[in-house]
Amino acid sequence: MSAFDGIAVGDPVEFGSYEFTAERIKRFARDWDPQAFHMDEAQAAETPFAALCASGWHTASVMMRLQVDYFAAHRGHGLSFGPSPGFDDLKWPQPVYAGDRVTFSGRVVAKRRSRSRPGTGIVTTEFSGVNQNGEAVFSMTAHVFVAAA
């Protein structure tokens, strides 16, 4: 059975959760997004965010990591994804603040065989991240190529 055949539309999968400690927020920001509201509590207090919060790219990267770990642990293989034709609607509806714990999940909403790439399927997945208060803090719709031969 191909990876494509093994994917069922509607399957919700919870990848896991991650605590955005102040230390983790600052470490990511130092490398990739050194803006004041991601680096320093006092400076963050003076911005519209009002407190230290994670880079949106940190949140997205955590989603990726938890997803990879989930598939490695539960499916016994990597994602087997090829290149992606693109992602839509990347959103961070609420800031992720220091101390927040965010749970990430994905749900396959559509799949079809590619017309231009024989042996390849295109799978559309809605990803989401929800904090400990039940608030959505991350969402994204991804289209990825999956082996279908």
Place this chain on the structure above:
Amino acid sequence: MSAFDGIAVGDPVEFGSYEFTAERIKRFARDWDPQAFHMDEAQAAETPFAALCASGWHTASVMMRLQVDYFAAHRGHGLSFGPSPGFDDLKWPQPVYAGDRVTFSGRVVAKRRSRSRPGTGIVTTEFSGVNQNGEAVFSMTAHVFVAAA
């Protein structure tokens, strides 16, 4: 003059370039996207990518870092961006391979004052990353809130 008033539609800005060395690709992947094609040359050769290539989140994170550094160096301040209502059309049209040098730029394509948030503007920017062969490897359209009071 507010940050919003200082932004001109059509302004192209080149943020800088970055060499995706194998070491940098693997280091990001170890933390955030430990898939074989981002971690190991031999295993990558057996995948549709055919060679070691960067995580898409690495490419996005580099874009963010170069943008922050550019504004810090050339405008003397941080981005002054508030929360983002969302990004559209995040694409990685070609893989970024080990040894590629990618140049990132942004172009403001629209700006307007927010109706729901007084004193705030919404700026739409098209971001792109182009490798040393002139091939697009990253594109994204971002909408961000900017102080307009």
